[in-house]
Amino acid sequence: MAEVLLQRTFEVRGRDFDKAGETSSEIKTLLKEVGIDPAVIRRAGVVTFEAEMNVVMYANSATVVFTLSDEDISIEVFDRGPGIADIDLAMQEGYSTATDEMRQMGFGFGMGLPNIKKNSDGFTIESEVGKGTRVQSVIKLNDNR
């Protein structure tokens, strides 16, 4: 059984484009402080940042639960928002419902969820239309990539 070493909860606000990335940055700093492999930290940073951008672009708000155990990192994002009607479609690279405004910010090209999955050793997504989406990414500490 993995032993939890560190757990932190963060709140992310929808539409708050200036603050998007702050949670990822804090998680990155926490992982650096405890001496995690830089390649693993980078993957955790990319996962959290893409998830944060999804929240900022599509949801009203979200709670991010970051857990570091002696085996892995878990990043769980519970958002309150419109939800995703067709998860298989949303997972396809290139599929996006982003507006031009979102694309002008460098996101919304249908790469966010695939990027999260690609950087995860374990990935789950559940969604309820009208309520929100829960995404969990697990990254193992012994990076074999």
Added chain:
Amino acid sequence: MKLKDIVILLEAEVLSGAELLDIDIGTAVASDGMSEILAAPHPGALMITGLTNIQSVRTAEMADLPAILYVRGKRPNDKCLELAAAKRISVLATRIGMFETCGLLRERGVRGGM
């Protein structure tokens, strides 16, 4: 090639991190799509973009990119520069366009990262 030589080559303005220009740049990534850069992180690469919002700096931070070069005369705002300084990311700006910038760097041996 050294980042300080890239500054001279591209007649770039150094907007932040003037003390960090002595690093070697062997690889560059170029895109206005931040997810594209995040999809294939190349730690240590120069990030070339025309996107000047705060997410460009966050992207460099997450992908462990030590420097951002804004092309075609684009300049980030002060908030971006403050964040870049806090994260020790050099920020350069050139009037040259994306294609020409990439070509000039490629001619001098900088490799593409994506």
